[in-house]
Amino acid sequence: xxxxxxxxxxxxxxxxxxxxxxxxxxxxxxxxxxxxxxxxxxxxxxxxxxxxxxxxxxxxxxxxxxxxxxxxxxxx
Numbered sequence: 001x002x003x004x005x006x007x008x009x010x011x012x013x014x015x016x017x018x019x020x021x022x023x024x025x026x027x028x029x030x031x032x033x034x035x036x037x038x039x040x041x042x043x044x045x046x047x048x049x050x051x052x053x054x055x056x057x058x059x060x061x062x063x064x065x066x067x068x069x070x071x072x073x074x075x076x
């Protein structure tokens with residue numbers, strides 16, 4: 001049985017890593033006000049997910065910037 005690829009919650013986030021970090025912050029705020037342990041745990045897990053997505057976006061954005069900077073000045 002093949003594992004399914006992980007579904008990204010906001011695959012085309014227009015705000016990139018900053019927007020994902022804002023989502024993580026909002027989730028942590030909600031976790032602090034949750035009335036149950038399960039609610040706190042769920043919101044913190046979602047915040048961790050957004051933070052991980054932000055780290056991935058940082059790496060992707062950095063790689064894209066490095067590639068475009070490396071291509072400047074190269075002519076065929």
